[in-house]
Amino acid sequence: MNIQAPRGTYDVLPDQSAKWQEVEQKINELCRLYQYKEIRTPIFEHTELFQRGVGDTTDIVQKEMYTFQDRGERSLTLRPEGTASVVRSYVENKLFGLPDQPVKLSYFGPMFRYERPQAGRMRQFVQFGIEAIGSKDPAIDAEVISLAMEVYRSVGLKRLRLVLNSLGDTESRIAHKQALIEHFEPRIEEFCSDCQTRLTKNPLRILDCKVDRDHPLMETAPSLSDYLNEESRQYFEEVKGYLEELGIDYVVDPNLVRGLDYYNHTAFEIMSDAEGFGAITTLAGGGRYNGLVEDLGGPESPGIGFAMSIERLLLALEMEKVEIGQSQNLEVYVVAMDQSTKKKAFSVVKDLRSNGISADMDFAGRKLKAQMKSADRKKAAYVIVIGESEMESGRVAIKEMATGEQQQVSFEEIAETIQTKKSLEE
Template identity: 70%
Template sequence: MRLSNIQIPRGTQDILPGVVEKWQFIEKKAKEICGKFQYKEIRTPIFEQTELFQRSVGDTTDIVQKEMYTFEDRGGRSLTLRPEGTAAVVRSYAENKMYGQAVQPVKLYYFGPMFRYERPQAGRYRQFVQFGIEAIGSDDPSIDAEVISLAMELYRELGLKKLRLVINSLGDSSSRKAHRDALIAHFKPSIGEFCGDCQQRLETNPLRILDCKKDRDHELMKTAPSILDYLNDESRSYFEKVKKHLTDMQIDFVVDPTLVRGLDYYNHTAFEIMSEAEGFGAITTLCGGGRYNGLVQDVGGPDQPGIGFALSIERLLSALDAEGVELPHEEAVDCYIIALGDEAMDYSMPLLQQLRREGFSAEKDYMGRKMKAQFKAAERLHAQHVLIIGEDELEKGLAVIKDLQTGEQKDVPLENIVSFLKREG
């Protein structure tokens, strides 16, 4: 049966040549920066056991309740396409006993597609690509500052300037319990005025109410108890040290006591980086992260602290567009071979192979076009040199090589083509 009108699934995108080079540039830049900070790449499966995300991300979160792509395999096991990267990295850290490595903390980074069933909108997709880092094994406030600084450094290197770093402390377990009790007491008398999700969260996870998009303008949101008022001495001291490190590193930030992040595993430091570029859109968050002490233990490992962040490449590209930042995305061809006649066409194939093996980016015509059309093709590929071979040139043992930037052309013996191009650069 012939199929017709098959289109890409809603919430996904094709990344075509001419655009994919921008992605590659961002990935290369991120890997370079991770190398400077001594973070190593890790690659985890695209799907994991569903329980991993239920236990780590949290049963009360929108991600787990509404957005995960979950299915049963043929063995009846519940699997989920990963909606975020931290849980899988932490699972791998615990399963592979990376806590026993000589070099600590373990510093990791990842790239990969994530999947969430949410309403597609500008810069947000159901399949999206995240870049993230995780530093596991240290509870030193300076590693919090380093993680934040790495994200800021990537944005700076890519040319973004209109950024706003927002930080908060969610405190340790005792601080969060005191804050939780205060939130319940604050919202409970009027909880019937809130959406169904918030009503369910009141007893299970009242902190999530502060992150509600439907009720964010409710009067009680403005007067909700601040976590900063419930931090114990240890949590307050920790947060002050993080802020001092950022100040000493000349990284500007704003403290926002309403910042809670959308995942249950966060504690102590939480942060987001926003775009303030005009026309970027209503949802300004580019990057989010924080500390997740206890998560390693939750997924079956020892009690090891950790901190990380994740950012969407799609959102990053939107921010670059909003600020008018152009990324390099086209690589010029070193040499384009114009072959005229059957004999020259046959000769061009081994020559093309030789040039590529010598390290040149090389191309030729495959469409049987006339010389003028082949020149236009070379120009579209931004070729530095055009190499012309016809029957006359083959008889003389020569090729005509033209520099398309200067217009200068020379007759070069066929056996000297490679050495000539190497000299010309």
């Protein structure tokens, strides 16, 4: 029986994992600089959390969740996104009682959605996200957006576009909702069944419909920007002002609504403009969710956050031809000429590793020529050959593979010499 990975899942093989590790390292460093502390939540939650938090009119809840009953007949769901779980933990663990607000949290881990697999969009995917809960200061909105942009810049991406919109406060959204109902209702039978259901529950979701996106009423739908009250307009202007202070370029798109029900005020997406990226160019998205904490049983605690797909980040790197993960290459390959020198080679490898230098050797009994080819395939920076003459003299040649240059040193000097060469290269 030929068992394969389930559709929509994949294996991260060793030649790719180095890229993942470098992305994670850069993310961790940025979170340290911005002071976002990691939180780890369960991979599955009670289904009600996502129905209430994400919204029962969203595609995620209606079509994409992996939901099952456990042996106690409780309905559980593999998490399709991170915010609801983080907010649930914030409420359950009473983080709103901490003296320092907002509470700044980050997460990194697998999410699950049942949708058609395509490049950079799988059924199991990895998200990095942050949440700042407990502040309604427009400056924190700009900080959250800034951190998202810095993640992409830190790995070398340049073809980026930040798109903003304001979804307004409750008053603005109620006025816009009524206008949308009046706009779509006379011809709602021309829309898909999902949109017909959304008309009275959440007509804003109609604007995000993938089935009816080309319907003529979409072009003439009332814009939310026309229904923003003065408070919402002022808030959005302040967010834009802070972004300008940070030197972050942006484009305002009044049609940006995001796919989750909990958003209000600031909403944003970061797109890739890289050639060949495909039709779906969104790399990350997020926004403000004042009211979500209260919906999940907590006190008034306004929040904002974003989530980004690591798979889509790696796809963008591929499209822009940016290479990362090179720091994982082998530094020293130690060649044993025969069995009589293998133990010494093994000892040298151990000593190099003890000094923080990546080292490897042959474990397949190959001849000198085959071992040199292996060192080349592993992209070793240096090669050391140990034979009878080296054992007798107590000295070896450290060969730099890129230039062919060699340096004679004693066995005791190997690690120190490699470290010196590394520091000169840096």
